[in-house]
Amino acid sequence: MVVALPESTNDASGNDPLLPWLWYSLSLSLCFLSHEFSHNVLIKSRSIKKALDGFNSSHKNGKDLENLLSNCITTFKGNPQYRNDPRFLKIWFLYLDAREDFASIFREMEENKICVGQSLLYESYALFLEAKGKLLDAFMVYQIGVSRKAEPLDKLKKAQALFMDRMKEIVNACSLEPIDDGESAELGTSFTNPWSISTIKDLLQKKKPQILKYDGYHPSTKAYSRKVALSSLQNSSRNKIIEIGGYKYQIKGCAGKGGFAQVFKAYVNYNPDEVVALKIQKPAFPWEFYMYRQLDKRIPDKERSSFGFAHRLHLYSDCSILVSEYLAHGTLQDAINSYVVIGGSMEEVLCIYYTIEMLYMLETIHSVGIIHGDFKPDNLLIRYSRHDLTEEEFHERCGPWRDQGLCLVDWGRGIDLSLFPSNTEFKGDCRTSGFRCVEMQEHKPWKFQAYTYGLCVIVHMMLHNSYMAIEKKPSFDGGYIYQPKSPFKRYWNVQLWKNLFTKLLNSSPHEDHSRLLQNLRESFQDYMCSNPQLIKKLKHLLVKQRASLCCA
Secondary structure, three states: OOOOOOOOOOOOOOOOOHHHHHHHHHHHHHHHHOOOOOOOOOOOOOOOHHHHHHHHHHOOOOOHHHHHHHHHHHHHOOOHHHOOOHHHHHHHHHHHHHOOOHHHHHHHHHHOOOOOOEHHHHHHHHHHHHHOOOHHHHHHHHHHHHHOOOEOHHHHHHHHHHHHHHHHHHHHHHHOOOOOOOOOOOOOOOEEOOOOHHHHHHHHHHHHHHHOOOOOEEEOOOOOOOOOOHHHOOOOOOOOEEEEOOEEEEEEEEEEEOOOEEEEEEEEOOEEEEEEEEEEEOOOOOHHHHHHHHHHHHOOHHHHHHOOOEEEEEEOOOOEEEEEEOOOOOEHHHHHHHHHOOOOOOOHHHHHHHHHHHHHHHHHHHHOOEEEOOOOHHHEEEEOOOOOOOOOOOOOOOHHHHHOEEEEOOOOOEEEHHHOOOOOEEOOOOOOOOOOOHHHHOOOOEOOHHHHHHHHHHHHHHHHOOOOOEEEEEOOOOOEEEEEOOOOOOOOOHHHHHHHHHHHHOOOOOOOHHHHHHHHHHHHHHHHHOOHHHHHHHHHHHHHHHHHOOOO
């Protein structure tokens, strides 16, 4: 997962020699990275392994980008102006991620006192180590940061607590026995943790006769055993062949890696025109495949392309391999980051467009009783139409506009409400930093807030290039309401945004959420259609964005 950097006080400086280096190196790496899924868990940095792979295939000197970063670091590491600059820290992490001797690079960062008093350094490096599987080292980095009282200390401690929760989940998953964290509950009671291993296991057992009939479901009681061991696949794996189910999948690169799964881009039977994503997960996890088949069944055909497709699942006793659709245009996170690296932010008309798209999505899955429990920009793939967009078809979202927009993927934390009593509310923590809804933070029951809060965070990231911090404010009825801390800029359509955040952050569990989402969507659509110049500007920005992300 890649997250937007906070605004830097140096960005506006007229005497900022680092800025050209930052822009050139990051835009170069973004150009290659936008072709892959963006599931890297390294916060506030960009993995450049795929960038270097792309560079190696098209340039004689594959070390160009690495040398650029090295020269930048050599030039500025002794300059006190950049010692605590988070942008310079980003350069260091780009370089660190490209090197095998990353531990020595981190020691050099400490020796040069690069952001040693900032929690950002320790959180970023700990997440980097976690992605590498070096969990004990990651734990020690958190400990060092806390012992040094890196600021903001509360944020670092929260990140450390979430890390410990993730480690507990890994132990939990490996043992296949849930750890009682006080959140799980038996099915049919008022509060249930929909993501606990016991809950998922019970639901899969209940639906097993139905799942066995699903097209593309290939179960086996044996462990995976093929010529190419899955453990041999690394981030840099290319052209290795995995043969399963009568198909030959030619690995073309790693598209993302998390605590339980790794995603690879692959050609089917050596055909570059048939590209898929292989999600290899240990232990085996068939739940996501079940959710994709529910989407096939419930989502109307005209909206189905907005929610990703799973072709088949190969289920073994020790792992599962999900074969799904691959989209090569990058993620909404990539689009946000393309503005971050130049010190800018997404234009409001583009923010409005993607807000409309997300409201459409939530409105659609809400109407069929499905919740996406991991609604974040990394899981929103960008779609582009092959045909020219017209102003006339925008409001009805028809013609080429239907093939344009976003695609919501990664349904591993999907919730099928039809499997629970209608009055069920949930108690469980998504444990995704920055996307835990108010109810999760305050240990209260939740339901649709899991994705409505996620939408608010994404909108905030598009507008402000940062996560959303919220605060309680007194309301007219003597109570309080939640609002984002960051102020709205005067030249924005403040009323639109204020209404969105107020309604979604303070919705009642018994409110008609379908009507709420529809009303919000229509308010943004009506604003766009009130001035034809706005849609013309949107079309221009979409073309420009596509070119800037190297996806033309």
